[in-house]
Amino acid sequence: MSALKSIFGKDVDTTSSTYLGKPTSRVDGPAKVTGGAKYAAEFNVPNLLYGYIVSSGAARGTIKSINTAEVEKVSGVVKVLTHENAPKTAYLDSSHRDQLASSGGAPFRPLYKAELEYSSQPVALVIADTFEAARYAASLVKVEYEVAPHETDLRANMGKAHPPTVTRTGYVSAPKKPRGNPEGAYDAAAHKVDVEYSQPIEFHMPMESYASTVAYGEDGKLTIYQKTQGVQNCQEYVCSVFGLSSSDVQVISPYMGGGFGSGLRPTYDIYLSVLAATALRRSVRVSMTRQQMFSFSHRPEAIQQFKLAANSDGMLDAVTHTAIEETSQNEEYLETVVNWSGLLYNCPNVMLSHQLVNLDLASPADMRAPGAVTGLYAYECAIDELAYEAKLDPLAFREKNYAEKDQNEGKLFSSKELREAYRQAAEKFGWSGRPLEPRSMKKGSDLIGWGMASGSWEASQGKAAAKLVLTPDGKLVVSSATSDIGTGTYTVMTMIAAEFSGVAIENVTFELGDSSMVYAPVEGGSWTVSSVGSAVKTVCQELRDRLFKLAGKVDGTPLGDTKIGDVTFANGAMHVTGNPVKNVTYAEALKAGKIDKLELDTTELPQLAKQATHALYSHSAVFAEVSVDEDLGTIHVTRVVSAIAGGRILNPKTARSQIMGAIVWGISMALEEEGMLDDKVGRFMNHNYAEYHIPVNADIHDIDVIFVPEHDEVVNPLGAKGLGEIGIVGVAAAVTNAIWHATGRRVRSLPVTLDKLL
Amino acid sequence: MINFSYTRAGSVAEAVGAKSKANGAGRFIAGGTNLVDLLKENVERPRQVIDITRLPLATIEEGPNGGLRLGALATNADTAYHPEVQRRYPALSRAILAGASAQLRNMATNGGNLLQRTRCYYFYDVAMACNKRRPGSGCPAISGQNRVCGVLGTSDQCIATHPSDMCIALAALEAVVRVSGPQGERTIPFAEFHTLPGDTPQIENTLAPDEIITAIDLPESPYAEHSVYTKVRDRASYAFALVSVAALLELDGDMVKSARIALGGVAHKPWRSPEVEALLTGKTATKENFLPVAAALFHDARGYEHNAFKIELGKRAVVRALQLATKGTASIRDVNGQTADA
């Protein structure tokens, strides 16, 4: 593809690297397309029992009775677990909090009490010796409820909004004090916007539904094949909830059919499968139906209010941003929504506020670029409105108010090539021909509009470890307990390991997804490359040091007294740079050291001192074209150009896929996705793929991805910022702004369905 | 392991006999694209499944009086791509191709398409009340999530729609449904095949429980030159119609000799109003003349919280469809800017 070539040309300095920066196909591709890749529900163990979940039909109240008389008559049924007979698990709420739970609150416990917390929560688990028997029997369970009033309507409950009372890993609370005097500045300003934006609940909806296969060992040890983004998080959770020792629980998850954040925290299938397995001392599988995939996590609904002002020169002078999101009754889900508005543009007067309303729904969960997607959708639309008030081109307005530093924290960016991203994307898109006024462009009878937006996402790094094993056959196996949620982790880690070890890529294997491996954080937040990748780099560099030392023991010392800096490590051998004849293979080095297996591991910590003085973010510039049938309101996103400033691009091929997929999702968010909640019954009603719309091929047209070169030595040792989330941020705003430019209509609630344009 | 017995019918008479014997607890299975979904969701729980796929009803052949006969077991795909259907009944071809996906159309049969059930969310969710699924339990859609529900001919018992695209074109073409039962064969005019919900939303058509559809007869049509199917939906493909319109015009120059308009996505049956269609007779085919027709079609419409927009959308879609029909079948691209079979 020409796009790829052009990106690649200006991308990263590939001359000095063998693998990094070169488009590389997925190493797990063949396994995936031939069915060799196994997913959690596909691990078969002898004498497996099957658990089928019965979900609640009411949102609030108590379970009066659960009648299982008919169920037990079904042949093959082994047990029905309900809150009445389920074995007790850890008493304290704190024992149920996983790594990503908020610091307070009571994480949901299935089959724990008669009181209901939300509609579709599990209320019973039918366990049988075949899946079919369990499913049929589950349909015979009769649950009677004493129904109590519920609240699921965010707008109707806005009066209950309160600031967060707890904290959470990764959550940055809104600055306590305003910057400057936003109210005064607003009152005095020449151009103003006072608007409210809203977006509905959205679901992660990965293709693979959640499943947990627990193999119950003779010694009572549990091997759990689990769909998850964090095997060690699940292991810790199971140990803590069920009072088991970590040596008795192993969690395995080699592949994941999409996560998007839904599998960062342990899902209720693992609780239920372990509950059943330990109660029955049998191997058990529990998997969710598509409908149940709508019952445990979502991107929270949000209502956001803005008062923005610019002075007569078009300089942004006041930003007030209040975001109100829903959370469950039992937990405060926290994501960073408003801080972006104090960061993206220069502004002397800013006030930000993030508030929560507790509703009778399942706890929301991180969903691709959590918080930023929400906050920047609305902010970037409101900024578009302000630019128009000031009669400025929206790109010119953004360039004028470009932030050279993070004013929230008073720090310089470690790198920020957003200006260049604007330039390249605008040029590719042809933005300079855009008329300022809406309703200026037509094609046939369709209205055409162009819109743009910026995006930002944090480039974080966490503690992570990597382990390697080198054997005399020249094969290198590197491992870490991370996961590949479809992003290409297997591939990029293999590339990093090959690059820094000097072992040819075909001799490198990367392993992941096993809690018994060395430590890795959950895969999320776009930090896997920076965290795990940095550890892989370090351990491979340590390998070279070790091999270089061993080379000194090789007969005849072919490397002589050459310093390590003058040695080239490539293709499983070391040679004096510029003189390939003077070489030692890794096998020879191992042999000289009488080592039949060289094992090394290392734990990499973020370079905190260096990082703390900088603001670490990736950025995007997104341009969209829409065509709108004015009579019928149908909208098509005919073109998207997105330029990403995301640090060093390690694998342009998977990187491009990540961004394309994210853009598709952004279009989906703009036009289609909506969890349709019936507030009268407190339940999502479009809980299937036919009615919860995501784009089909016919919805997606031209997508162009540009990677802007960005050099960053602060962010992490690889200089890569991670690309899992930045691609979706800003897309919905660009599309919505384009719809306005086409029609002159500001639709301030998502999704922009055709009825909103009639 | 939901037990049911399965029989494969060797003849139409055998199929009818088995269905009579099952006494309401039997279901024919054709393509299975709707029935199997409903089984999985526990909406349908037949005790007997009668496989009719081997019956010799898959042909498409010349019918009486210059028409075409579509076998009940001919697939939606084979029907849509049949050269005679494309030539003589282009709106039918386009309507079929505007529905579902290529894979589904390859499985789905013409008989099954007529009898597919509503996509009302509450009908599909057995934890919820629904008068259609459990008569007397109530209709939560009336005050709930009713974007997919109807605005014409609704009742206070049920506001569901019939979701088919194909049937909208069949209604406009005044097809005739051929059925066979214990008493022999009979025909049902399309307008009388599907019913309105009234007080009995569980009843959706006039087919007797022990009757089988054998074919659909298309009468000779003077509309082939000016036939369109316009479908408006929430995404470009693979979504049920919010509103759809089959518009057929017989023109003499720019004067309308006769018109047929059938609406989908708005009612419990394909919606037609011959009196309103007659308003166009003798008029020139212009937007000014289409507007009052569109308004009259929706005169008695009643919108609900999440679907009231269908009234305005429906009027506009009618005007659009009539404008496109005037231009001629050959010039048409569907509202998504793609040719219908893209």
Ligand SMILES: Cc1cc2nc3c(=O)[nH]c(=O)nc-3n(C[C@H](O)[C@H](O)[C@H](O)COP(=O)(O)OP(=O)(O)OC[C@H]3O[C@@H](n4cnc5c(N)ncnc54)[C@H](O)[C@@H]3O)c2cc1C
């Ligand atoms: C995801 C999805 C999207 C879809 N989108 C659309 C769409 O956009 N537009 C659209 O129009 N349709 C759509 N459909 C519906 C599809 O067109 C129908 O499912 C299909 O036409 C049914 O035909 P079938 O042969 O598979 O019927 P089956 O599922 O086999 O049967 C359906 C019913 O008809 C009865 N039946 C079948 N044949 C006969 C007969 N000869 N005599 C008497 N009774 C009979 C069966 O007993 C059963 O009750 C969609 C379906 C799915 C699953």
Ligand code: SF4
């Ligand atoms: S509209 Fe009809 S199908 Fe839908 S809930 Fe009401 S009764 Fe049931």
